[in-house]
Amino acid sequence: MRADLTWNDGARSRLIELLKRDALKLGEFTLASGRTSHYYIDGRKVTLSAEGALLIAAGVLDRLASHPEVVAVGGLTMGADPIVGATLAMASLLHREGLRGFLVRKQAKGHGMGNLVEGPLEPGSTVVIVDDVATTGGSSLQAIEAVESLGCKVALVVVVLDRLEGAAAAFRERGIKFNALLEIRDLGVEPLKPA
Numbered sequence: 001m002r003a004d005l006t007w008n009d010g011a012r013s014r015l016i017e018l019l020k021r022d023a024l025k026l027g028e029f030t031l032a033s034g035r036t037s038h039y040y041i042d043g044r045k046v047t048l049s050a051e052g053a054l055l056i057a058a059g060v061l062d063r064l065a066s067h068p069e070v071v072a073v074g075g076l077t078m079g080a081d082p083i084v085g086a087t088l089a090m091a092s093l094l095h096r097e098g099l100r101g102f103l104v105r106k107q108a109k110g111h112g113m114g115n116l117v118e119g120p121l122e123p124g125s126t127v128v129i130v131d132d133v134a135t136t137g138g139s140s141l142q143a144i145e146a147v148e149s150l151g152c153k154v155a156l157v158v159v160v161l162d163r164l165e166g167a168a169a170a171f172r173e174r175g176i177k178f179n180a181l182l183e184i185r186d187l188g189v190e191p192l193k194p195a
Contacts, residue, residue, distance in 0.1 A: 005054075005090060007062035012182070015055045018046045019161065020187050031135065039189050041161055043079060043132030053086035056160055059181040060087045060130060061094065063158045069126045070155050074102035074119060076143040079132040083160070087130070102127070104143040116146050123151035134159040134180065137167035144176065164191035 022045040029040040046052035060083065064070055073087050074080060084101040091099040102119030121127070127147055129140050140157050147154060154176055162168065162180035171178040184191050 005058055005094065007058040011055050011058055015046070015052070015059070015160075016182060016186050018049070018052050018055070019182065022046055022049070022052075024187055024189070032138075033136065035192065037192055039184075041133045041163070043160060044082065047082040047086070047132050047160065053082060054090070056083055056181065057086040057090040059160075060128070060158050061090055061096075063156060063179050064128060067126075067128065067155045070128050071098065071125050072100040072102055072119070072121050072127045073130055074104065074117075074121070074127060074143070074147070075130045076104045076106065076139040079139060080104075080130050080143070083130045083132065102147070104146045106142070117150060121147065121150065121152065124153075126153045126155050129154055129157045131157070131159045133161050133163060134167035135163045135165045137170035140167070141170060141174070144174070
């Protein structure tokens, strides 16, 4: 494996730089929960860049290395979309062609097959859920519910950045392993106090 395709201290440091430079916004922001925050992470500013996608895919595949039973990676659209694509592209380069992707819609499609989960996901598969940012874990929990309803097992949730506002506890409560490539403190920002 080439050095630029591995997750290591250099990759981690560079991802921190990219997030600080391109995704971290300071000010006053209203979050999806309705809470106000002194910062916002616009994750797609990094997940949709070539370098950011490469670094994140290396981190996700690093986490998958200890889960050989995993056959698919996916999550709730929009946060998961670029991460899934980048992870599959890198998996192909690293000769893990059997890995598949899937995307979970926020609501079932109103036409065609009416799918909630898109992609070649087979019932009974063991999967990893990915997302760009975790706050309380709501997006990933929605994706978990969707794939579990298909009979799939979730081995792990991997996010790029944990805001440290309850996601880890939510997954622990469900008995699901959780791993963040970075935490908000890695960007020099203190998390919000729990509501």
